[in-house]
Structure formats: structure tokens, C-alpha cells
Amino acid sequence: MARGSTTRPTSRDVAQAAGVSQAAVSLVLGDKWRGRVAEATAERVREAARELGYRPNLAARNLRLGRTRTVLLVVPALTTEFFAGVYTGAARVAAEHGFGVVLYPSPEGIGPARDPFASAQAALDGVIASSMAADALSAIRGEALPLVMLDSDPEGSLGAATVNLDIADGVRQVAEHLLGLGHRRFLHLAADVPSWTFEVRARELATRVAAVPGTSVVTARSPISIEDAVAATVRALSETGPRPTALVCDDDKLAAGAYKAVRRLGLRIPDDVSVTGLDDLALATAIDPELTTVRLDAELFGERGMRALLAVLEGREPEGGDIPVRLVVRGSTAPPR
């Protein structure tokens, strides 16, 4: 109040207002004053800080402490709510520990530099990176910051901690569900994205289906967009030979495209062909019939990622174990006719 200046008050201003030294202010506000400052003095300092609307200058604090309590979350775009959920979960846990999370959506990149560390205008304590953000990974590795990988091959991560969804189990549930319904001929609509998590889907589906005699799996590839998925599905379903009765999609968006393709060919879901997705986005219950899909808990994923990074930063061992996923059966799957 007393200072008519426009600049923000510093700890020194608070000190002056409270009649103590700057060091005392730092001790009190940093909660390190027990046995070093009298309770009455501490209260005077807190009062002065409140009065002046004091907020510590984070740049100065970061410089002093040599850490920033800021981590980078590298994701492949934010075009579905999945990574938005990952961010939300990570940011929540981060906030609980006094950390901030800054985003870097990788494939399209941000800005001309395409450098995660330049575009995040912040000094970083660590990084959480999705393995789908492939083009940013080498830069990340080069920086030698504490790193947690999401959905990444545990073998290939070279020491970096990994946090994974149990995608293989999800695909297993899908396969068992469809095989149980009596399906034998599968079309796998695969995401055309180079990432471990999609390799797992393909491998697991092939394995589970192959375990049953008289089955087949055809694979079609498509970028993750509704339009591309329509085209790829139409192409695959138009091929000669016995038509697949079950369409297993690598993600819900692909499934939405498959819906349109199936309709365009004059077929009905689930009567003529069953369709499954993976993600359980809002999309899944918006389309008709509602999509049988695997629910991924994106927020939990983000939370676990952040917890793992905190563990690494504190020198603890990150919690192990994949995150369970769950098949949600809805109207898009039925026994083949």
C-alpha cells in the first residue's frame, strides 16, 4: 500500500514493512522459521506480505534453487480428449506437489524451431513423453533430463522409467469377446502411426485370434482420422473373398470412420459386422449403435506418469505395474449371422 510504485513488491519490501531483514521474510514464508524467528515476528511478516499482496518472484527462486518445479509433457497433438485427460491428471498431481506442467504437442510441433526445450519457455526439472510423439524423442534424449516414457516399450526405453496402459490385456478382452460371440474372420483397422503401443495391439490381436483354429485376421492401415478410416475400411471391405464379420479398430476415431464405411457399403452394425474401438472417447456413446470399446483412464495415466517422474526426481523407485483397462460392451458387437 505504502509504495506507489507499479512494480511488484519483493521480499525486501515485505521485510521493510514488517521491520525485519529480507532473510527473515524468506525464512518465515518458506516455513523454515521454527526456532529461528519468534512467533509474533513471524505473524508480523505474514501480515505484511498479505498487506502488500506479495508473491515470490519465481524466476529468482528458480535461479537460486537451481530447479523450477516445472515439467514438460510431450504429447502427440491434443486432437482427442485422450491426451487432454493425460494432461489433466498429470497437472493435478503436479499441483499437489507444487509443480507445474507445460505442454508440448509434438508432431505438428509448435513454432518454427520444433524444439521442445526452446518452445517451452521454461527451465525444466523433467520430462514426461508419450512414445507417440516420436519426432521429439531424440531431442528429449539429448537433454539428459529425468524422463518418464508413456506407452513405450519397456525393453527399448534404455533406463528411462515407463508407465504403460495394459493395452495388451485390453486387446485380449476384445479378442475373447468377439471370439466368444462366434466371430472367426477379423479385419484389423490399424493406426498408421509408428509407436510401440500400436505394435502391441497388432501382435496381441494376431496371437489371440490365431489361438483359435479356423480364424483369420486381415490388416488395413489408416492415419487416425475419420475420413482416412472411411477410405481404408471401404477399400478393405470391398476386396474379394469372404467378408470379415468383426472389425477391430485401434482407436475410437478409426471406429467412427468404420461405421460410416460400413453404412456406405449398405451393411448394418452389428447385424452384418461387429465393430470395436479403443479409448472410450465421448464419440463412443455419441454414435449409433454405441461403440463396444476399451476404456482407457487417461487421467489416471497422466497421474501415474507424474507420480513416476516425481519418484525419479526424488531418487525413489517409480511404482511399477501397468494400468488396467476394461472392455465396455455396448451395441456395436453381436454374434455373426
Added chain:
Amino acid sequence: MARGSTTRPTSRDVAQAAGVSQAAVSLVLGDKWRGRVAEATAERVREAARELGYRPNLAARNLRLGRTRTVLLVVPALTTEFFAGVYTGAARVAAEHGFGVVLYPSPEGIGPARDPFASAQAALDGVIASSMAADALSAIRGEALPLVMLDSDPEGSLGAATVNLDIADGVRQVAEHLLGLGHRRFLHLAADVPSWTFEVRARELATRVAAVPGTSVVTARSPISIEDAVAATVRALSETGPRPTALVCDDDKLAAGAYKAVRRLGLRIPDDVSVTGLDDLALATAIDPELTTVRLDAELFGERGMRALLAVLEGREPEGGDIPVRLVVRGSTAPPR
């Protein structure tokens, strides 16, 4: 390379490697060396910096310069791709100007503090805030930082710059389209969110429809979620009296709910009832029939928001004018029977 230490190299290390003073390094790397350092020396410095993998310590730079080149983007959650798009656009423009963007998704908040400025672990140069993030706004105002409001009442923004989508024009286009098709009885499925942008929708729709004799508008309110929208729509359509033939929804998610409600009542789209949305999310083309909706360019919105903030920061006048939007006619609208 010479230093076996684990800490990151500083400008002083670079200086030593290049055989110059720290100041020279700063000049060269800061691109302020013309006429002060010989070209050969500058090159030696750049070479040394490259060799050591030097990156300036941003905390130190921020402290020195008293600004952080970081802005806060306050949005209401990230549950649709709309605000993800806003972020992407803002971040792109920011990066082009050497700025970073940190997110604060407001309603659910992050962390216990619910304080945008505490949870963004960063000193900020400015703020871009959506008017939908109501509960964070008072804190933002209190901080007296350069501020740009998105989708906010130009009258009520008290001097803060505003960047708005021309929502009124979008609603006008919807109304003209439906009136032109011959619709007279409207149901307005309104978002139950206190924000200027939704008031505009209601006002504009009422005005445009009222301009034609023999018309009526009934309003139903729903939170923005598919499930809530289903319930609200079923309730509204079950009321006695002549059934509305056109259903105008405040956003695509509400429209998706309306689809399900309409089907549940045994009606068909667009034969029995036309439906329109607003946003043009991926959802809009995933559902069947594809949704007639108003396309909002979220990325452009974010870009313009960031440009406006940059203008404010540089003391320039922000570019005025609302961002145009465009009706996209698809299969969910047809003349009433």
C-alpha cells in the same frame, strides 16, 4: 566436453572455452554484437556454445530481464477439441515470438489451491482467459497483468482487450437456414453455463426467429454433456403441445445428445426433426446423419488471442473485429414435413 561435471554449462563456461569474457558470449548469443565483436570472435563463441551444448538458463534470464516470455491461457477444461485448438493456435503464435504458453483449465481447477498463478509455476507476462472459465476470473483481475479476454462481453470487460468469435452471426446463419427451410417451431437446447457467449446465442436466436410471424422458441437447459443433453431433450420433447420441428443446440455435444433423445422417442432426423449444432467438432461428422453446424476456427481464435496479447504487451492497439464463422450444412436439417 572438457568439463566432466554433471551440471549444465553456463555462459561463463562458453566464455572460457572461446577465450572471451562472459559478456561477449551474452552479446554474441543475444545477437547484439554487431560493431562490438569481430566476426571471427563471434564465430568462435558460437562454435564453443555448440560444442558444449550450451542453453541459456531461463530462470536467470527471466530474473535479469524482469519478464518471462510466458503467458497463461485460462480455459474451462479441455474436454473437447475446441480449447485444445485454441491452445494450439495460441502456442504456435507464441512460439513464433519466443513466447511459451502455460495452461490453466479452470472449472475443475488444478490442485488444492485453485489459484491459477500458484499452479502455473511460472512468472507470467500476461494472461489470455476464456470468459467461460468464470471461477478463475476474479483471481486474474486481482493480479493486474496484461489481459486478453476470449468470448467476453466487450462492454463488461472493463478495459481488457477482447477477442471474440462472431457467434451472433453464426446463430443468425442457423436461424436463416432453418427459417428458410420452413421451420416455425424451435427448441433451443441451451448450454447451462454462465457465460456471455451463451447469452448471445439465446438472444440472437430469439431475435431472428421473432422477426418472422407465427414462430415460437422454447428453451431447454442442459450442462454440456451428452448424457445430460439426452435427458433434457427427452423432457422438452415430451411436453404437450405442438412438437418443435427444429432443434437448435448451443454446441455439438448437446446436439449429439439430442440425436439420441430424438431416436429414443422414435423420431427420425431430419425427417421428423432437424438438428443443428455449433463448433464443428470431429463428433459432427461421426454421427449419422452428419450434423449441420457452425464451424468455429478454434486455432485461429487462439492465434488472434495471442496476437492481441502481444499487442498489449508491446503497447500497440490490438487488432479489432470479430472472427467470422460459417454455417456448414449437412444432413441433419431438412424442410419440416
Added chain:
DNA sequence: GCCCCTAGGTTTTACGTATAACGTCGGAGC
């Protein structure tokens, strides 16, 4: 009466950067 300890602080320093203020040296101008 002297020592030492504790409570309650203060003084000082360092973090890494950007830049204002200050040299220095060789040649041009006269």
C-alpha cells in the same frame, strides 16, 4: 565469575544472465 548455549535474529553470498559503463589500441585528421 566465566563459559557456553539458545533464541532470535542479521549480514552476506551465490545462482546465471544482460547490459551499462569503462578501457585500449591503432589509425585518420590536421
Added chain:
DNA sequence: GCTCCGACGTTATACGTAAAACCTAGGGGC
């Protein structure tokens, strides 16, 4: 031969904070 100036740097300083090192008075132990 002196001045002056431009080219090419260097030295010194400040940003705001956290914390180590230091100071001082008063009281208890012996």
C-alpha cells in the same frame, strides 16, 4: 605530435531469492 574516434572488447553490477555463516544478549550451570 596530438587529438579523436571507431572497433573490439572487458569489468562491474543488478535482478530477487534462499540459506550459510555470523552476531548478540541473556540465562543456566558450575
